[in-house]
Amino acid sequence: MSLAKTSNLAAPKPGFSWHRFKTKVIPYLFLAPFLLGFVVFMIYPLVYAFNLSLYRNKMVGGLSFVGLENYVKAFQDADFWDGVGNVLIFGAMQIPIMLGLALLFALLLDGKLIRHQTIFRLGYFLPFAIPSVVAALIWGYIYGQSFGPIAQIAKALNLDPPLFLTASGIIPSIANIATWQYTGYNMLIIFAALKGIPDELYEAARVDGASDLQIALRIRIPIVMPAILLTLIFSIIGTLQLFNEPNILRFVAPTAINSHFTPNLYVYNLAFSNRQFDYSAAIAFTLAIVTAVLSSLVLLAAYRREK
Amino acid sequence: MTKTNKFTSGRFVAYVFMAVFLGYFLLPLLWLVIGSTKTNAGLFSSFGFWFDKDFNLWQNIQDVFSFGDGVFFLWMRNTAVYAVVASIGSSLISALAGYAFAQYRFAGRDLIFGVVLASVFVPTTVFAVPLYLLMSKTDLSGSLWAVILPSLISPFGVYLMRIYAEQAIPQDLIDAARIDGAGELRIFATIALRLIAPGYVTVLLFAFVGAWNNYFLPLLVLSKSELYTVTVGLAYWNSVVGPQATSIPLYPLIVTGSVIGTLPMMLVFLFLQRFWQNGLALGSIKG
Numbered sequence: 001m002s003l004a005k006t007s008n009l010a011a012p013k014p015g016f017s018w019h020r021f022k023t024k025v026i027p028y029l030f031l032a033p034f035l036l037g038f039v040v041f042m043i044y045p046l047v048y049a050f051n052l053s054l055y056r057n058k059m060v061g062g063l064s065f066v067g068l069e070n071y072v073k074a075f076q077d078a079d080f081w082d083g084v085g086n087v088l089i090f091g092a093m094q095i096p097i098m099l100g101l102a103l104l105f106a107l108l109l110d111g112k113l114i115r116h117q118t119i120f121r122l123g124y125f126l127p128f129a130i131p132s133v134v135a136a137l138i139w140g141y142i143y144g145q146s147f148g149p150i151a152q153i154a155k156a157l158n159l160d161p162p163l164f165l166t167a168s169g170i171i172p173s174i175a176n177i178a179t180w181q182y183t184g185y186n187m188l189i190i191f192a193a194l195k196g197i198p199d200e201l202y203e204a205a206r207v208d209g210a211s212d213l214q215i216a217l218r219i220r221i222p223i224v225m226p227a228i229l230l231t232l233i234f235s236i237i238g239t240l241q242l243f244n245e246p247n248i249l250r251f252v253a254p255t256a257i258n259s260h261f262t263p264n265l266y267v268y269n270l271a272f273s274n275r276q277f278d279y280s281a282a283i284a285f286t287l288a289i290v291t292a293v294l295s296s297l298v299l300l301a302a303y304r305r306e307k
Numbered sequence: 308m309t310k311t312n313k314f315t316s317g318r319f320v321a322y323v324f325m326a327v328f329l330g331y332f333l334l335p336l337l338w339l340v341i342g343s344t345k346t347n348a349g350l351f352s353s354f355g356f357w358f359d360k361d362f363n364l365w366q367n368i369q370d371v372f373s374f375g376d377g378v379f380f381l382w383m384r385n386t387a388v389y390a391v392v393a394s395i396g397s398s399l400i401s402a403l404a405g406y407a408f409a410q411y412r413f414a415g416r417d418l419i420f421g422v423v424l425a426s427v428f429v430p431t432t433v434f435a436v437p438l439y440l441l442m443s444k445t446d447l448s449g450s451l452w453a454v455i456l457p458s459l460i461s462p463f464g465v466y467l468m469r470i471y472a473e474q475a476i477p478q479d480l481i482d483a484a485r486i487d488g489a490g491e492l493r494i495f496a497t498i499a500l501r502l503i504a505p506g507y508v509t510v511l512l513f514a515f516v517g518a519w520n521n522y523f524l525p526l527l528v529l530s531k532s533e534l535y536t537v538t539v540g541l542a543y544w545n546s547v548v549g550p551q552a553t554s555i556p557l558y559p560l561i562v563t564g565s566v567i568g569t570l571p572m573m574l575v576f577l578f579l580q581r582f583w584q585n586g587l588a589l590g591s592i593k594g
Contacts, residue, residue, distance in 0.1 A: 030407035149355030
């Protein structure tokens with residue numbers, strides 16, 4: 001009798017249980033601050049912007065619902081695709097150089113060839129701590145004809161100073177700024193992944209007579225491929241959103257950088273110079289679609305190769 | 308072992324290669340620092356990588372802080388307030404959320420986490436322009452809160468904290484604490500937070516640098532120049548730098564202001580470097 005009584009006490013009571021309620025609610029309480037902010041500052045603006053993109057402010061009749069008309073316009077907008085083309089050229093040039101260098105640096109620093117690692121690691125990573133605005137200002141001056149050191153050296157040698165800030169030079173010039181800023185960051189991500197490879201793996205390969213190059217190509221690079229893929233995806237997303245550097249450089253290169261030089265510059269100028277918030281929202285969403293398509297294509301290609 | 312310590316031509320090539328790139332990454336910063344010691348005329352007339360005969364650094368610093376009724380000081384203060392509040396707030400919120408995802412099973416967990424992760428891929432512009440419109444309808448637009456509040460939400464921070472919490476917190480320890488009768492919040496505050504501290508510091512650092520260096524969001528939502536952050540302020544000076552646009556030439560101010568505005572980041576960066584490494588290893592685990 002008494003035994004049944006005690007077990008009865010320990011067993012959860014039928015119906016409402018304060019304990020069960022508590023364990024169900026607690027995870028949501030931990031999540032609450034984040035979720036609240038996520039809904040207010042991300043989901044709601046997203047919904048608001050999408051709704052906005054379905055309207056157009058017309059000369060006659062004011063704001064009116066136009067459905068997907070802004071999107072049809074966006075898909076036919078040469079200015080928008082011009083900007084997309086610019087960032088794609090930029091990315092095709094900059095991302096392979098940056099990630100190739102980052103991988104090479106990481107492999108060299110992880111090997112036994114280079115000592116004084118810390119100096120290189122810190123020095124290469126330091127530009128990441130510089131605000132991109134300041135990075136663009138510094139390089140803008142370095143590229144410039146008025147007091148740029150490159151032009152100074154060229155003049156001293158009686159050479160024509162290279163033209164960095166012209167229509168043909170501007171994309172490589174911005175690519176160089178991005179490479180300068182982010183190579184060290186990507187290097188560290190790959191370096192951290194390399195550090196996770198156990199030494200026994202190399203030793204086994206060495207015993208089998210593999211050279212350093214073979215070990216790099218056959219063992220180290222394949223193992224850090226997920227990390228490289230991560231840096232690639234983040235680089236693609238960052239590239240499509242290129243804004244800070246061109247928005248600073250347009251003051252030193254007004255002929256090379258127009259109001260729709262990159263999609264984000266276009267969105268910004270549509271909203272704040274033209275006050276076309278509805279159309280600018282439609283362009284922003286179209287950019288999001290382009291981003292989603294591109295990153296999933298890359299992920300799909302990577303997944304296929306793995307198989 | 309002896310082979311790797313020997314001086315080889317391969318090692319020499321590798322060192323030269325690495326040294327050339329060390330120059331590439333550091334010389335622009337050297338140019339900036341040297342530039343901050345020059346007068347406007349000196350910037351134009353002297354070689355960029357060496358000092359001019361006049362050492363004008365102190366005068367430049369004075370000019371930076373006195374120009375436009377000392378607005379640069381406000382920009383520095385705003386940036387510091389923004390970076391401190393946003394980084395502490397967002398890392399704490401991310402730690403709470405990451406811990407919840409790692410520690411509990413609850414209805415909707417995978418769905419919510421999936422949505423949060425997907426938002427990392429959405430371009431910031433899509434949020435930023437409507438945020439400006441929504442902020443301008445409230446009182447927030449006249450204060451730093453307009454840029455602080457949205458920065459408190461960091462989906463990538465939540466992702467990192469979840470991974471870290473999954474690795475660093477042994478389930479047995481939590482179970483033992485529960486049997487001892489500790490409440491869930493107490494378990495988090497006294498046990499979990501201590502175990503995830505290294506990951507937490509990394510997320511905090513990234514948030515701090517991210518806020519300090521942020522340009523797009525402050526540019527959009529901060530309307531008055533006395534609310535600007537350093538990046539927005541320097542960009543503003545850069546936009547009006549043309550000849551005779553201002554009472555004194557702005558080039559030395561932009562160069563010196565860039566040094567002053569970047570210095571806190573450099574210090575944070577150099578002194579706390581081991582935490583960076585830590586966190587970057589974290590991000591690539593489940594890449």
